[in-house]
Amino acid sequence: MKKVEVNASTSYEVLIGSGLSAKIGEYLSALGRTGKVMIVSDTHVAPLYAEGVADELVYRGFEPSIFTFDAGEESKNLRTYTDLLNFLAEEGFTRTDTVLALGGGVVGDLAGFAAATYMRGIHFVNMPTSLLAAIDSSVGGKTAVDLPKGKNLVGAFYQPELVLFDTDFMKTLPYDEIRNGLGEGVKYAVLEGGEIFDILSSGLTSENLEDFIALSVDIKRRIVEADEKEGGLRKLLNLGHTVAHAVETLTEFVVPHGVAVAYGVRVMARLAYDRGELSEEEFYKIEELLLENDLALELNPVEELIPYFSADKKKAGDKLTLVTIAGIGDCRLTEVDIADVPTYFGVE
Numbered sequence: 001m002k003k004v005e006v007n008a009s010t011s012y013e014v015l016i017g018s019g020l021s022a023k024i025g026e027y028l029s030a031l032g033r034t035g036k037v038m039i040v041s042d043t044h045v046a047p048l049y050a051e052g053v054a055d056e057l058v059y060r061g062f063e064p065s066i067f068t069f070d071a072g073e074e075s076k077n078l079r080t081y082t083d084l085l086n087f088l089a090e091e092g093f094t095r096t097d098t099v100l101a102l103g104g105g106v107v108g109d110l111a112g113f114a115a116a117t118y119m120r121g122i123h124f125v126n127m128p129t130s131l132l133a134a135i136d137s138s139v140g141g142k143t144a145v146d147l148p149k150g151k152n153l154v155g156a157f158y159q160p161e162l163v164l165f166d167t168d169f170m171k172t173l174p175y176d177e178i179r180n181g182l183g184e185g186v187k188y189a190v191l192e193g194g195e196i197f198d199i200l201s202s203g204l205t206s207e208n209l210e211d212f213i214a215l216s217v218d219i220k221r222r223i224v225e226a227d228e229k230e231g232g233l234r235k236l237l238n239l240g241h242t243v244a245h246a247v248e249t250l251t252e253f254v255v256p257h258g259v260a261v262a263y264g265v266r267v268m269a270r271l272a273y274d275r276g277e278l279s280e281e282e283f284y285k286i287e288e289l290l291l292e293n294d295l296a297l298e299l300n301p302v303e304e305l306i307p308y309f310s311a312d313k314k315k316a317g318d319k320l321t322l323v324t325i326a327g328i329g330d331c332r333l334t335e336v337d338i339a340d341v342p343t344y345f346g347v348e
């Protein structure tokens with residue numbers, strides 16, 4: 001088992017290992033939790049794991065309930081959120097009780113937002129089940145639901161009290177979802193270099209999975225600890241995201257987020273190489289990393305994407321903050337005037 005300790009506005013542990021879900025009751029008791037636990041899950045994950053988790057909680061003296069909603073981003077909305085709040089109230093949950101997210105990033109974001117707001121905040125524990133949620137969304141305290149106008153427009157910063165990832169969950173995760181998680185993994189590898197870059201360059205296996213997740217979480221931990229509410233440094237985590245958001249908008253979200261991020265990393269690496277800011281050797285190392293992870297894609301050409309860059313949330317006034325690649329393990333925040341973006345990307 002691996003453990004990463006996050007010291008944000010509150011402190012909590014991220015535990016990563018095989019068979020951990022069978023110990024969830026033990027861990028909740030160790031945190032001092034008692035009473036009711038609302039297991040929040042979706043229609044793919046609940047049939048696989050919710051009953052097992054509930055049984056373990058009963059065995060440890062908890063009173064679990066299960067709230068399940070239709071799998072998919074379309075459910076991450078105010079209606080599902082309200083249904084969950086109403087169910088918490090109907091089941092008599094109070095501030096001493098706990099919300100337990102059991103699912104991917106959609107479940108974690110929605111359950112976390114409900115936990116942050118029900119009775120002004122009740123205990124929250126996250127059990128991510130997708131690779132993306134394990135390495136990214138379960139850590140850092142961003143919770144949210146979508147509005148028709150856009151993703152994550154309503155939310156709160158609310159840290160979990162424990163994150164527990166049972167690596168056995170990966171056995172049922174479909175290949176496309178693993179690839180989607182690897183897209184964010186590639187981002188970490190380029191941001192950090194070193195061991196995580198080497199692991200992904202040789203390919204993810206059951207042997208290096210725990211190390212990979214712990215290293216990813218540790219990068220996110222460091223950045224979140226330094227800049228919990230995204231004043232500056234946390235923006236580095238947006239490497240590849242300006243391009244990714246443009247691809248997602250243009251393709252109406254047909255291209256999954258992690259895959260779009262990997263393409264964003266590819267575009268930014270090519271740009272840095274063309275501008276003479278990234279060495280040829282490192283440029284090809286990034287290309288090989290993408291190839292190894294089945295993510296060396298050619299999606300929309302950059303000239304098609306640029307008009308969508310100015311809608312990016314990372315825009316402030318007339319400037320766009322891009323995460324640029326000066327080297328593997330050396331990414332920087334670069335401000336570009338919106339008017340100069342086409343020239344910056346070599347497009348006129």
Ligand SMILES: NC(=O)c1ccc[n+]([C@@H]2O[C@H](COP(=O)([O-])OP(=O)(O)OC[C@H]3O[C@@H](n4cnc5c(N)ncnc54)[C@H](O)[C@@H]3O)[C@@H](O)[C@H]2O)c1
Pocket residue numbers: 042043044045048071072073076103104105106107109129130131132133136137138139140141142143151152169170172173174177180
């Ligand atoms: N809060 C943050 O900091 C943060 C960061 C990145 C992404 N996100 C959010 O995360 C969401 C994306 O997360 P995601 O990619 O995990 O999507 P998801 O939650 O929709 O999960 C992807 C799919 O995999 C299924 N699944 C999950 N675990 C499984 C398992 N072990 N076995 C079988 N099927 C399984 C789900 O049911 C779903 O169909 C988006 O809403 C995004 O906005 C949040």
